[in-house]
Amino acid sequence: MRLSVHYDVAIGSRDEAKACSSSECTVTLLRGRGLSCSCRGGGNQEVLDVSDVVILAIPFKHVRQTIEQLSGFEGKIVISPVNPMARSGHFYYDPPAEGSAAEFIKGLLPEEARLVTAFNNIAGNRWRAIDEELDYSVAVCSDDEDAKKTVMDIVNSVSRLRAYDAGPLAVSSIIESITPLLLNIARFNKMKDVGVLFR
Amino acid sequence: MRLSVHYDVAIGSRDEAKACSSSECTVTLLRGRGLSCSCRGGGNQEVLDVSDVVILAIPFKHVRQTIEQLSGFEGKIVISPVNPMARSGHFYYDPPAEGSAAEFIKGLLPEEARLVTAFNNIAGNRWRAIDEELDYSVAVCSDDEDAKKTVMDIVNSVSRLRAYDAGPLAVSSIIESITPLLLNIARFNKMKDVGVLFR
Numbered sequence: 001m002r003l004s005v006h007y008d009v010a011i012g013s014r015d016e017a018k019a020c021s022s023s024e025c026t027v028t029l030l031r032g033r034g035l036s037c038s039c040r041g042g043g044n045q046e047v048l049d050v051s052d053v054v055i056l057a058i059p060f061k062h063v064r065q066t067i068e069q070l071s072g073f074e075g076k077i078v079i080s081p082v083n084p085m086a087r088s089g090h091f092y093y094d095p096p097a098e099g100s101a102a103e104f105i106k107g108l109l110p111e112e113a114r115l116v117t118a119f120n121n122i123a124g125n126r127w128r129a130i131d132e133e134l135d136y137s138v139a140v141c142s143d144d145e146d147a148k149k150t151v152m153d154i155v156n157s158v159s160r161l162r163a164y165d166a167g168p169l170a171v172s173s174i175i176e177s178i179t180p181l182l183l184n185i186a187r188f189n190k191m192k193d194v195g196v197l198f199r
Numbered sequence: 200m201r202l203s204v205h206y207d208v209a210i211g212s213r214d215e216a217k218a219c220s221s222s223e224c225t226v227t228l229l230r231g232r233g234l235s236c237s238c239r240g241g242g243n244q245e246v247l248d249v250s251d252v253v254i255l256a257i258p259f260k261h262v263r264q265t266i267e268q269l270s271g272f273e274g275k276i277v278i279s280p281v282n283p284m285a286r287s288g289h290f291y292y293d294p295p296a297e298g299s300a301a302e303f304i305k306g307l308l309p310e311e312a313r314l315v316t317a318f319n320n321i322a323g324n325r326w327r328a329i330d331e332e333l334d335y336s337v338a339v340c341s342d343d344e345d346a347k348k349t350v351m352d353i354v355n356s357v358s359r360l361r362a363y364d365a366g367p368l369a370v371s372s373i374i375e376s377i378t379p380l381l382l383n384i385a386r387f388n389k390m391k392d393v394g395v396l397f398r
Contacts, residue, residue: 090366093373139380165387166380167289174292174380181365181373185397188364197396198384
């Protein structure tokens with residue numbers, strides 16, 4: 001997996017020790033491959049304070065509490081890869097009344113936060129396989145065109161990911177709902193960590 | 200484009216002359232390439248009567264009237280490639296109260312009809328490009344496991360299409376909603392006839 005642009009990365013957690021341990025693990029893994037990286041861990045507020053771009057990589061059920069305990073989102077680009085879903089035999093999309101996780105998050109953030117939906121349809125296991133390429137399409141949507149462009153550049157700098165502009169934030173529900181579909185396809189066809197390509 | 204299994208195809212329309220003209224056009228195009236095919240046109244009821252598998256290739260707004268004018272769906276496999284959607288700047292998914300076109304269609308058909316959702320995410324233009332391969336994934340869902348298997352075999356017999364079992368009919372809303380997403384991606388990224396691959 002390649003990062004062709006240099007970013008300073010900070011991993012946040014409610015549990016600062018956990019974030020630091022994840023960060024150290026990342027640095028060690030990359031050093032073992034002769035690569036350097038800028039990565040550190042910290043508490044959520046501390047990490048938010050020093051970040052220009054924030055990725056809310058948390059389950060939907062923890063979104064409200066996490067955001068309400070933090071302040072200072074104004075002016076920052078906030079990426080939602082959050083997929084509200086449930087399971088009853090098969091996986092299904094289970095959005096809040098706002099229509100999508102992204103639109104729910106929009107209501108929790110200050111107006112000046114720049115919300116972008118991205119990275120929703122890539123399995124966690126694929127991110128952890130750092131010796132393999134990530135060869136997927138990433139649908140990106142937002143009501144803030146400049147923030148969307150910045151996030152698409154970030155997407156395109158990771159391995160073989162390709163970003164596609166999917167339109168305004170209202171498209172989030174479709175992008176989020178693809179994840180339970182991919183989980184069903186994995187399950188019913190005996191596949192693992194299924195992703196998506198648009199072409 | 201290859202059909203590796205031989206099917207007898209009948210094209211139905213409210214306008215029988217139109218169906219016959221489409222059929223003749225298909226036969227002529229294939230003969231010009233040294234290929235034979237079994238294809239004929241007819242009125243909708245006549246075509247339904249002789250078919251084991253029926254593909255409802257009609258816009259969502261015509262679904263109710265078309266089905267209500269026909270009888271004899273009992274025991275037949277009915278494929279819904281129907282995607283209810285609308286546009287307001289961007290394309291969005293616009294399902295009926297039943298949750299999806301497929302579940303709406305289920306309410307119109309007799310209980311003995313065997314409904315399967317398939318072929319939703321392939322652009323019409325790609326079907327018409329008969330000298331090119333169709334290299335896409337096709338999500339298939341149904342509450343009738345045998346009917347789903349039959350439809351997956353049909354999918355896998357067409358060009359390079361690959362069928363994926365996506366679970367029960369309730370998954371239809373996700374599959375249908377991918378089509379407006381693909382239309383947005385085509386529009387906002389200056390692409391044409393975008394399709395989807397799962398992998």
